[in-house]
Amino acid sequence: MALFRKDLILELRQQYTLYGVLLYIASTVFVLYLAMGQPESETWNGLFWMTQLFICTNAVAKSFLQESRGRMIYFYSICNPVEFVLAKILYNLLLVAIMNLVNLVLFVSLMGDPTVSLLPFIGISFLGAAGLSLIFTMLAAIASKAMQQASLMAILGFPVIIPQLMLLMRLSKLAFAETFRAGVPVQVVLLLLALDLGVALLSVILFPFLWKD
Amino acid sequence: MRSSWWKILCVALLFYTVIGGFLIPVPALRQLQETIRNLYFHVCMWFGMMILFTISVVYSIKYLRTLKFEYDLYARNFAGTGILMGILGYTTGAIWASYTWADPNNPAYASFGSIVREPKLIGAAMALLAYFAYLVLRSSITDLDKRARVSAVYNIFAYAMLFPSIWIVPRLLPSLHPGKEGNPALNFNDIDARMRMVFYPAVIGWTLLGVWITTLKIRFALLEEKKLAT
Secondary structure, three states, rough: HEEEEEEEEHHHHHHHHHHHHHHHHHHHHHHHHHOOOOOHHHHHHHHHHHHHHHHHHHHHHHHHHOOHHHHHHHHHHHOOHHHHHHHHHHHHHHHHHHHHHHHHHHHHHHHHOOOHHHHHHHHHHHHHHHHHHHHHHHHHHOEEEEEOOHHHHHHHHHHHHHHHHHHHHHHHOOOHHHHHOOOOOOHHHHHHHHHOOOOOOHHHHHHHHHHOO | OOHHHHHHHHHHHHHHHHHHHHHOOOOOOOOOOHHHHHHHHHHHHHHHHHHHHHHHHHHHHHHHHHHHHHHHHHHHHHHHHHHHHHHHHHHHHHHHHHHOOOOOOHHHHHHHHHHHHOOHHHHHHHHHHHHHHHHHHOOOOHHHHHHHHHHHHHHHHHHHHHHHHHHHHHHHHHOOOOOOOOOOOOOOOOOOOOHHHHHHHHHHHHHHHHHHHHHHHHHHHHHHHHHHHH
């Protein structure tokens, strides 16, 4: 918990990284708006998840890459790996949830709102953001051990992330159709939740092996 | 000749597969006709790939438990042969698709786009990409011990994510490729009795061949290590 607080405080003090990512979201969406105007629902959906993916990569990547070697050794001496990775996961979940909200607000205000009902779509987007942040937290931990970390993370991450993205796009496509009024398809949501849980479990199990250097 | 009985079995089964696969009569379905014989090769490649990847993950887990250097070598080489079988699976699939899916009125490349968009093919491509990423990750870490540890972690992680991409997601999407309702080759009602006679031995034969190739590669790699050490 203390570690979680440390990350949070660090984020609030070093605001340039947070603002950097926020600026990144704003400029991406603005450029998309200039290029596309107000696209149809299908295009909107695709663009939304693509920006979400890249925001997640950028926001989560730095959570491990920003830690200097000396600081990692310090953490190594004061806490056990499970606590450490849980703190990272929680912090990244919070971070990505905020980014998701900003992205969503910008998308709806600039590129229009093609959804039939916005509320379920907001829920789906948070679910998706959580899944993306979980997977990328683990991948950032792996990539931070290798050289050329940032580009390696993309290479490692994209094949792994695609099933999740496919499920999410399929789920959110329903938010644009009239059939959505019948209720959110529970099966897919449960599948996604199970995937998220599995990723979190795997991170907790596997991270201790990455930890010792 | 270490444990050579299964190598003999492998050769015998593969001879049986090729001879029986081309000679034993098959039911003539309107769409498939004789191309169904490709089942003995195409489907077996994917079975072999999955089995080899599974073995690779088992060795990765074993490596993390014991930190014995050979297990890392095993995991890497099984993944390598798995990739090879995956590529062969694509090749045989492409041959099959060019007779069954491609529009005969157009040249084959005209149908290429719609075949590439198949969810099953994309799922399999993701699996292969993940293992290519595994190889890239390995080559980007120079420290031997660290490389083994980090790549073992990625191997387990990627494998756990692979299952949704190969087994679950494509089944949710519309596809021309058979196998949406279950495992077509494993279901007893789906496949003709005469074909089962060849198909199951074929799966075992091709998988054994994959294992054989891998053991040779591992032995070669171990010898190289030994030479470096002296």
